[in-house]
Amino acid sequence: MSTTTLQKEITFGQAYNMAMDEAMASDPSVILLGEDVADPQGGGVFKASLGLSKKYGTDRVRSTPIAEQAIMGAAIGASLVGYRPIAEIMLMNFITVAMDQVVNHAAKLRFMSGGQTTVPITIRTVTGAGRGFGGQHSDMLEAWFAHVPGMKVVAASNPADAKGLLLSCIEDDNPCLFIELTATYAMKGPAPEPGYRVPLGKAAIAREGSDVTIIAYSRAAMDAIQVADKLAEEGISVEVVDLRTIAPFDAETVLNSVAKTRRAIVAHEAVKEFGVGAEISSRIHEELFSDLRSPVLRVGSRYAPVPFSPVLEQDWMTTADKIEASVRQAISK
Amino acid sequence: MSTTTLQKEITFGQAYNMAMDEAMASDPSVILLGEDVADPQGGGVFKASLGLSKKYGTDRVRSTPIAEQAIMGAAIGASLVGYRPIAEIMLMNFITVAMDQVVNHAAKLRFMSGGQTTVPITIRTVTGAGRGFGGQHSDMLEAWFAHVPGMKVVAASNPADAKGLLLSCIEDDNPCLFIELTATYAMKGPAPEPGYRVPLGKAAIAREGSDVTIIAYSRAAMDAIQVADKLAEEGISVEVVDLRTIAPFDAETVLNSVAKTRRAIVAHEAVKEFGVGAEISSRIHEELFSDLRSPVLRVGSRYAPVPFSPVLEQDWMTTADKIEASVRQAISK
Amino acid sequence: MAFQETQSADVSSDTLLEIYRRAELVHQADAKFRSMIGGGELAIVYYSPRGQEVVSASMMAALNQDDYLVTIYRGIHDQLAKGIPIKDLWAEFAGKATGTCKGKGGPMHITHPETGVMVTTGIVGSGLPIANGLALASQLEKDGRVTVCCFGDGASNIGAFHEALNMAQIWKLPVIFLCQNNLYGEHTAMADSTGSETIAQRADSYGMKGVRVNGNNAAEMYAAAKTAVDRARAGEGPTLIEAMTFRFNGHILGDDSHYIPKDEMREAKAADPVPILRQSLLDLQVSEEALAEIQAGIAAKVEEAAKFALDSPYPDVSENLKDVLDVEIAA
Amino acid sequence: MAFQETQSADVSSDTLLEIYRRAELVHQADAKFRSMIGGGELAIVYYSPRGQEVVSASMMAALNQDDYLVTIYRGIHDQLAKGIPIKDLWAEFAGKATGTCKGKGGPMHITHPETGVMVTTGIVGSGLPIANGLALASQLEKDGRVTVCCFGDGASNIGAFHEALNMAQIWKLPVIFLCQNNLYGEHTAMADSTGSETIAQRADSYGMKGVRVNGNNAAEMYAAAKTAVDRARAGEGPTLIEAMTFRFNGHILGDDSHYIPKDEMREAKAADPVPILRQSLLDLQVSEEALAEIQAGIAAKVEEAAKFALDSPYPDVSENLKDVLDVEIAA
Numbered sequence A, B: 001m002s003t004t005t006l007q008k009e010i011t012f013g014q015a016y017n018m019a020m021d022e023a024m025a026s027d028p029s030v031i032l033l034g035e036d037v038a039d040p041q042g043g044g045v046f047k048a049s050l051g052l053s054k055k056y057g058t059d060r061v062r063s064t065p066i067a068e069q070a071i072m073g074a075a076i077g078a079s080l081v082g083y084r085p086i087a088e089i090m091l092m093n094f095i096t097v098a099m100d101q102v103v104n105h106a107a108k109l110r111f112m113s114g115g116q117t118t119v120p121i122t123i124r125t126v127t128g129a130g131r132g133f134g135g136q137h138s139d140m141l142e143a144w145f146a147h148v149p150g151m152k153v154v155a156a157s158n159p160a161d162a163k164g165l166l167l168s169c170i171e172d173d174n175p176c177l178f179i180e181l182t183a184t185y186a187m188k189g190p191a192p193e194p195g196y197r198v199p200l201g202k203a204a205i206a207r208e209g210s211d212v213t214i215i216a217y218s219r220a221a222m223d224a225i226q227v228a229d230k231l232a233e234e235g236i237s238v239e240v241v242d243l244r245t246i247a248p249f250d251a252e253t254v255l256n257s258v259a260k261t262r263r264a265i266v267a268h269e270a271v272k273e274f275g276v277g278a279e280i281s282s283r284i285h286e287e288l289f290s291d292l293r294s295p296v297l298r299v300g301s302r303y304a305p306v307p308f309s310p311v312l313e314q315d316w317m318t319t320a321d322k323i324e325a326s327v328r329q330a331i332s333k
Numbered sequence C, D: 001m002a003f004q005e006t007q008s009a010d011v012s013s014d015t016l017l018e019i020y021r022r023a024e025l026v027h028q029a030d031a032k033f034r035s036m037i038g039g040g041e042l043a044i045v046y047y048s049p050r051g052q053e054v055v056s057a058s059m060m061a062a063l064n065q066d067d068y069l070v071t072i073y074r075g076i077h078d079q080l081a082k083g084i085p086i087k088d089l090w091a092e093f094a095g096k097a098t099g100t101c102k103g104k105g106g107p108m109h110i111t112h113p114e115t116g117v118m119v120t121t122g123i124v125g126s127g128l129p130i131a132n133g134l135a136l137a138s139q140l141e142k143d144g145r146v147t148v149c150c151f152g153d154g155a156s157n158i159g160a161f162h163e164a165l166n167m168a169q170i171w172k173l174p175v176i177f178l179c180q181n182n183l184y185g186e187h188t189a190m191a192d193s194t195g196s197e198t199i200a201q202r203a204d205s206y207g208m209k210g211v212r213v214n215g216n217n218a219a220e221m222y223a224a225a226k227t228a229v230d231r232a233r234a235g236e237g238p239t240l241i242e243a244m245t246f247r248f249n250g251h252i253l254g255d256d257s258h259y260i261p262k263d264e265m266r267e268a269k270a271a272d273p274v275p276i277l278r279q280s281l282l283d284l285q286v287s288e289e290a291l292a293e294i295q296a297g298i299a300a301k302v303e304e305a306a307k308f309a310l311d312s313p314y315p316d317v318s319e320n321l322k323d324v325l326d327v328e329i330a331a
């Protein structure tokens, strides 16, 4: 394909790269900090920043020591005085060494300063099971950050959204956590128009339906769409709400959909117990209790660390089959 | 009061001290690690370990550098080979610098080792609003740990339980997070018998009632009891379930109570959004949907960092008044 | 190795007088805070800087107003010496709407960008990585600003210290790490928590310049501060300054300092830096009248600030919906 | 300062032979893992220790079986040299029920208490604080055990390193921090990420003994290891050993090492420690036949382990309910 014609399809990985590229081209205050992110170090272990340091210099695209507290602190500090840093935390489990910076500082400095300072940073991190990375490289921890006032938590279910959401995070004036998945990095989807944006706080109706609503995000939203398409053939009409912004989430779209279908399932890859699904399920029950035909069901991964063995990992994690099963359970009532 | 006769009342602080004292007296494998915990440093900033190093030596009661990762790691390592360390993290917000040790290691090593090693540690930490400690010294973060498979999360609403639960945590073979409150440290309650234990995973019916169930823990449970007693005078019969173990929680007791009252409120001091209350509310709806007379309501603190100014702090936090208001809302339906 | 004693350079009497003005302001403000708390007019946890005034006064006298400061819960000496408006500071301590942070942050979280007070943190060690970010911005902007990050001896044992100093050095950031070594972290003596004899020598682990100075000696402290500031502005990178000092009122107000040997406390108080600095100014032929006038002026400002704080209104509860995110939260 | 070069002591040929046995086992196991992964028989992320065999073989030869080991994702050289049963290790890499951890942990989380392999972590730096805890237990038990904690050069820049070394020193714990300095952390050269010239010199920040040695020289490495072990057993406290080495296969298998200058790689491979050690044994009059026999014996063991792993069953899914807590989770 010639370099002048636009690609029709891009991968998630390309989407992240294009979003950062566009943001850095249009705004000199955007910088990227992370381990191995500059081109001499390979443009990131997942190649998300490939070519960016060549284009924008290693001043703006900086490979760092293995020191997540230092990475996060540098991003926060620069953001207080006009920069829009992107802090790459290679894998989500590694953010556990930088939680103080994220939770006690990034999320709180705006409030604690009475609005005098703001922290417009974007934390990009990769995670997810299904690749045999085991217990310390696969966790979905979004529920922690959703519970922290002052942050936005975002995840995409297709490359176009990935690009549009990441650009919106970078341009947003609040600290944003943007979650990428190892399992989908190389997956392809339609390429968006240049300059495409997906607004934060707005969910998408990925499939329209009338019998039941599946509320999901990230990979579970991809699974939900599969399930919807499969069940459509059986005449079961499934609406899929892709949250895109996990917190604060788009309650309006969620509640309007469930008000219509009167049945709902919340699905995510994270462990079910005390997960994001619990908040959404509770909200729906609180607001639509008397309209519901059956209780909101939740699909999440098992209450266990992510196991290594492929057979255990498959049994552990949220899958399209498990989502389909709970749809059937919901409509059976 | 003579030293031989037993005290009739003890404070929460004394309860923690007595529990650790009894545990260390009966089991030489119990050790305590934390900042300033030994007597030469004052027996802990909250005096919880006063006298323990005098009794058991500074080998077993060790003041540490200000280094929470080192404290947690030392506790985990010693626990792998037969010790039952108590790691004191002075305030809960400081555990953010040790999340990797707690989440990636303490909670997972049993599973990742296929059961070859276990991590019988107890993490004691203090927190809570209402004292003007501001945004970085007051957070209730229990929902994070409840979402992590492999840990138990515990909080007491009276000194007797505090002693009985802490002893059970120390003796438990799983990593336990035991949450104490600055605001209740000096509050008194009936002293338990020596050797008193409160089993983990068992909630208490703090008040029996028939119109509505309040599920709560820690300070919110104290508030709930107040509310129950007040409303009793109006002829409103409120049952109070004090979880005591927040995760994994005692679903049986919760569900039995709500099956009886058919109305429920979940209350905690933590921020409402994505908090513990969401899990409990979802579970109740999932299991008792058709029995409920009205949706389960949640009471939690505002979606904001903990503010400093006393007027803001009071407006921010969960109070007995807010719990009472939601009880009235629930029974109005 | 990088560790070295700086010589007490001769500093102009104008500079010493400027340092005295700042130190005396802190000195009187601290006294007033303690009396208000003791008298029940203020109900707060208070970390008195009494004994450390000259460290901050000398450091901040070497800075411009637009240089950045990151400090800690024990911070009024740094904030006031940096030039923060005392009325706004006082009102914030009182949780009032007129405070620097509208009463939302409180004593442990003072911010005032106009005077460069960017972050005050209550988490030991966490200011250091953030200070790097401010310095990184200055390096990219080429704005010539310097960032000073204040912390204690105890903080030098936590991970963030290590990560931040290493990054600052490999990136040659214009940042100064000012360790105010008062020999105790809460109730633990430095010797019981710290493997090295000095904090300054830890600079070697990063190839950084590290100096240990008598922070209570204005001339010596100012010389070290000035050298570090000049290096940072010249793009020569960070400096770790270990300023030896002492705290006279324990960790928090009410702490009886039982863990400090009586002699150690007596000797420290005998070497109280503020009267010593005042005497040295008299020795330099600054008149008693001039100094008394400065003190009187400060006393008036402090009284005014205290009154302003008490008279100011509390914030409206709607503030709990603001500044959480960029848009107001729906009630 | 504490940093010093140890002299390459003369080590008995029996000891060198023992070191060779362990190094050759790692050498052949690594080759087999790479061929199985290349051939699609194993689908795992693999961190080859090729080039670092002699570091581990020498260190572990100085330990007893009941001494403790904490290591990292790049760990088969440490685990095999420590004596872990190769069949169980292989089966764990294959995710089988017969693995050390029933397939639940996987390559990055090998544990085998019988041979002292206590923790293998995938989080950079986090093994160090845990190693302190094992050593603390030994100190309290007075069981004379030593804990060895392996990590890389890149890990020396993270906070946990700093906190752990300081605590180990002030408590005089029987722990050895073995930094296997292969000059790269993922794709970043040590010089680009590390402010100090050596890792060993960082021991000074804790008043700890630190040594830098040629880890690829068995005699020198063993001498440093033995000295550190003796000190630890004698209650003289921890040692930081910086063992200079290199990794020949990049960070993970498939990494083309584009970030490593060609000459650097060529020279490193020219100094391949395993053939050098083999030659030194021949020079010490160990016969070619004896060495060939050792190699043949190892080859058989490796083949047997690989076959065992492939032939073993996967764990039952009910394992997802076990070992989460002490009691089984209800399905």
Ligand SMILES: Cc1ncc(C[n+]2csc(CCOP(=O)(O)OP(=O)(O)O)c2C)c(N)n1
Residues within 6 Å of the ligand: B035, B066, B068, B090, B094, B097, C074, C122, C123, C124, C125, C151, C152, C153, C154, C155, C156, C182, C184, C185, C186, C251
């Ligand atoms: C991460 C963390 N751990 C523990 C604390 C509790 N704490 C507050 S101040 C302090 C002592 C700090 O001592 P030092 O760094 O010497 O500063 P100083 O108070 O002496 O000025 C401690 C342990 C904290 N705030 N943050």
Ligand SMILES: Cc1ncc(C[n+]2csc(CCOP(=O)(O)OP(=O)(O)O)c2C)c(N)n1
Residues within 6 Å of the ligand: A035, A066, A068, A090, A094, A097, D074, D122, D123, D124, D125, D151, D152, D153, D154, D155, D156, D182, D184, D185, D186, D251
């Ligand atoms: C806290 C954390 N940050 C980042 C990573 C990703 N990571 C895995 S290995 C590695 C490089 C470590 O280099 P080094 O310590 O030198 O060990 P080596 O791999 O060279 O043996 C990195 C950055 C991680 N596992 N943990």
Ligand SMILES: [Mg+2]
Residues within 6 Å of the ligand: C152, C153, C154, C180, C181, C182, C183, C184, C185, C186
């Ligand atoms: Mg101090």
Ligand SMILES: [Mg+2]
Residues within 6 Å of the ligand: D152, D153, D154, D180, D181, D182, D183, D184, D185, D186
């Ligand atoms: Mg390395």
